[in-house]
Amino acid sequence: MKTAGIIFTILSALLFAISPVLVSWTYGWGNNPLTMVLFRNLFVLPVLFVLMKRDHIAVRLPRDQFFQLLFVAAMGSCLTPLLLYSSYTYVGVGTGTTLHFFYPIFVALFCRFFYHEKLGQAKVLALILALTGTLFFMDFSNLKNLAGVATALASGMTYAFYMVLLEKKGLSRLNPFLCSFWLALFAAADLFVVGSFTDVLCFQQPVISYLTMIVIAMMTSFLAVVLLQKGIETLGSSTASIFCLFEPIGSVICGALFLHENLTPAKILGCLIIILAVVLLILAEWQKSER
Numbered sequence: 001m002k003t004a005g006i007i008f009t010i011l012s013a014l015l016f017a018i019s020p021v022l023v024s025w026t027y028g029w030g031n032n033p034l035t036m037v038l039f040r041n042l043f044v045l046p047v048l049f050v051l052m053k054r055d056h057i058a059v060r061l062p063r064d065q066f067f068q069l070l071f072v073a074a075m076g077s078c079l080t081p082l083l084l085y086s087s088y089t090y091v092g093v094g095t096g097t098t099l100h101f102f103y104p105i106f107v108a109l110f111c112r113f114f115y116h117e118k119l120g121q122a123k124v125l126a127l128i129l130a131l132t133g134t135l136f137f138m139d140f141s142n143l144k145n146l147a148g149v150a151t152a153l154a155s156g157m158t159y160a161f162y163m164v165l166l167e168k169k170g171l172s173r174l175n176p177f178l179c180s181f182w183l184a185l186f187a188a189a190d191l192f193v194v195g196s197f198t199d200v201l202c203f204q205q206p207v208i209s210y211l212t213m214i215v216i217a218m219m220t221s222f223l224a225v226v227l228l229q230k231g232i233e234t235l236g237s238s239t240a241s242i243f244c245l246f247e248p249i250g251s252v253i254c255g256a257l258f259l260h261e262n263l264t265p266a267k268i269l270g271c272l273i274i275i276l277a278v279v280l281l282i283l284a285e286w287q288k289s290e291r
Contacts, residue, residue, distance in 0.1 A: 002234065004234060005230065005231045005235040005240070006235065006243055006282060008227040008228070008230045008234070009228060009231030009232075009235065009240045009243040009244060010243055010246045011223075011224075011227050012224045012225075012227035012231060012244070013224075013243065013245070013246040013247040013250065014246055014247070015219045015220060015223055015224040015227070016220060016247050016250075017246070017247045017248070017250025017251045017253075017254060018219065018254055019219055019220050020254070021254050021255070021258045021259060022212050022215060022216050022219075023216060024259065026205075026209045026216075029205055029206050029209035029212075030202055030204065030205050030206075030209065031202060031205055031209055031213075032200060032202055033081070033082075034191060034194065034195050034198070034200050034201065035195070035201050035202045035203075036213065036216070037077075037078075037082070037085075037187070037191055038188055038191040038195060038201065039210075039213045039217065040213065040216055040217045040221050041077060041183075041184040041185075041188040041191070041217070041221050042184075042188045042217075043213060043214050043221075044180070044184050044217045044218065044222045045184055045188070047222060048177050048181040048184065048222065049181060051177045052175075052177050052178060052181060055175075055177070057175050057177060057178055059178070059181070061178075061182060065171065065174070066182075068165070068171060069171060069179070069183060070186050071165070072161075072162055072165050072166060072169075072171060072183065073183045073184075073187045074186070074187075074190055075158045075161045075162045075165070076159055076161070076163070076166075076183070077162075077183050077184070077186070077187030077190075078186075078187045078191055079155075079158045080155050080158045080162065082194070083151050083154050083155035083158060084096060084097070084151075084152065084155035086151050087100075087148050087149075087151040087152035087155065090145045090147055090148025090149075091139075091143070091145050091148030091149060095138060095143070095152070096148065096151075096152040096155075097137075097152075097248065097251065098135070098139075098152075098248070099138075099149060099153050099155075099156065100152050100155045100156045100159070101134050101156065101245065101247070101248050102134070102153060102156045103159045103160045103163075103241060104127055104130060104131070104160075104238075104241040104242050104244070104245065105127060105131060106156055106157050106160035107160040107163055107237050107238050107241040108123075108124075108238050108241070110161070110164045111164060111236075111237060111238045114164075115164075115168055117236075117238065119238060122280060122281060122283075122284030123238065123239065123284070125277075125280060126277040126278070126281040126284070127242060127277070128277075129273055129274070129276060129277035129280070130242055130245045130274050130277040133245075133269075133270040133271065133272070133273030133276075134248060134270065134274065135270070136266045136267060136270025137248060137266075137267055137270050163232060163237040163240065163241055164237045166229065166232050166237065167232050167233070167237040168237070171229075172229050172232045172233040173233055174229075176226040176230060177226070180221065180222065180225045180226050180229070183221075184221050184225075228240070231243065239281065242277065242278065242281055243278060243281070245274050245277070245278070246274075248270075248274070249274055249275070252267050252270075252271060253271075
């Protein structure tokens with residue numbers, strides 16, 4: 001089960017890593033961040049609904065889980081992308097994304113201080129190594145803009161809340177289609193309200209843009225979210241958050257392959273350090289299971 005959880009989490013991270021390439025293509029066709037996130041959640045709803053009906057899963061939720069998922073969706077599926085995309089206007093994509101990926105340390109802190117979870121030496125060492133590797137992706141010249149730095153870090157904090165609450169409130173044990181359906185529905189509703197008030201939603205886009213958004217929705221709001229939920233259920237949020245750091249590695253590789261971004265020695269070293277951290281964590285989990 002631990003091995004399955006590791007694989008699910010890494011696959012989820014890689015799916016999230018591929019999506020920015022496709023997202024950047026839609027921006028060239030007239031799309032914008034808020035519209036992208038809205039349709040990413042909206043397009044996945046019919047697929048999840050059909051899958052639930054196929055498996056005879058009731059759509060209705062108990063009252064307490066309804067409000068818990070409403071809050072979790074606001075944190076992870078709505079606020080997180082909005083804060084992250086907003087940070088890009090201040091500090092750029094590279095720096096904003098790097099600061100966002102400090103969320104594993106927020107996950108660890110939330111688990112430690114709110115839920116009194118013991119992290120263990122191996123997890124702490126892996127966390128330090130992973131964050132060190134992430135720093136190699138940083139453009140330090142952009143850190144002068146405090147508003148951008150704060151916004152990017154806030155996106156990491158809201159995503160950390162999302163991961164921790166999925167585990168600690170027992171939501172990760174819900175049927176993955178049911179959980180993903182309500183998360184996507186709440187997020188789409190929140191984003192539609194925000195978009196209506198800000199008047200930034202863009203519906204006049206070519207067919208190719210809408211088709212690409214459907215692909216992105218299937219990759220992220222369906223496959224990646226379901227896989228992450230299963231990973232958190234198996235590993236716990238603090239361990240899963242470290243394996244999620246395969247996402248910046250995947251983003252660097254995809255950026256070099258498809259967007260012709262420079263693959264600098266610093267980025268390569270950062271990827272290797274993160275991989276070392278993940279290997280150490282896998283070995284620690286394996287030794288623990290052997291005892």
